[in-house]
Amino acid sequence: MSDALNYLVQVRGDALGHYFKFLKDAGKHLDPKTRNLISVITKVHSQTEAGFKQYLMRALREGCTPMEVIDALMMAFPALGLAKVVWATEIILKMDIPEFSPELIAAEPQWRDVMAADDIADGEVLRVESATRTVFVYREGDSYRVYDSHCPHQVTNIPHLALEGMTLTCPKHQWKFDIRTGDCIAKGKHPMKAFETRVADGRLLAWW
Structure with missing residues (x-):
């Protein structure tokens, strides 16, 4: 969390606790992959780079494939717009994750x-x-x-x-x-x- 968010949790944790509980309960009927892909999209919408990287890595650890991430970005295109999809893609490319390379993203394991x-x-x-x-x-x-x-x-x-x-x-x-x-x-x-x-x-x- 950011210093500002840590501060708000410290001084008004009673209020923010309800918000975080809402977020947790709102996704309890979704499977982990879907929940993580939605979290990735929300960070793209807000263009929060650190948050996007954090949730992208979490999504990959919890079973999302790189192609599913790309598909989620493309499906969210009407809401995000081209500029935000390109912004997210540029971050992915800079992260240099091998699984996102053209050689591996659509390849079967071998x-x-x-x-x-x-x-x-x-x-x-x-x-x-x-x-x-x-x-x-x-x-x-x-x-x-x-x-x-x-x-x-x-x-x-x-x-x-x-x-x-x-x-x-x-x-x-x-x-x-x-x-x-x-x-x-x-x-x-x-x-x-x-x-x-x-x-x-x-x-x-x-x-x-």
């Missing part, structure tokens, strides 16, 4: 080549550029873990320099992750996005 399995040593972590996204790869014996390099908080693309030992720290808000498990161990609560892996013909593949 096994994608990441690297030669032997190019990473046991206990090593590498940041690898694939054809459609950047990932962190961790190897433990014959087991491989592959994570999206984007922080689950606000999709900051985390650089390799952010890795210290087995701890990866997002430079934007200092969320920390254990690269061995992908778990968030400080600041935040959402884990890194992990992909299913397999090795075939000496190549490490990941499913996305």
Whole structure:
């Protein structure tokens, strides 16, 4: 929340509490995806960039696909108008979320080549550029873990320099992750996005 909203909650929480309860109750018969898409649209209507990013990430975490987000924007076009739809789309493009790329947004998930399995040593972590996204790869014996390099908080693309030992720290808000498990161990609560892996013909593949 903004400082102003925090202030109003502090001095008139008795009044605002009724408003927040209304908002919560108003959507209780909607499924989570629909409720989140409506929240995204309201932030586009008010052109609140921070709120739009927050609810966009929440919608994606709770199962909305990028194409559903784009469809929601297009369906709301008569109410929003072209300028606001373009405003929201420009923010999405600046966020650089891989799933919104033209190569992935309409593609079916599939096994994608990441690297030669032997190019990473046991206990090593590498940041690898694939054809459609950047990932962190961790190897433990014959087991491989592959994570999206984007922080689950606000999709900051985390650089390799952010890795210290087995701890990866997002430079934007200092969320920390254990690269061995992908778990968030400080600041935040959402884990890194992990992909299913397999090795075939000496190549490490990941499913996305």
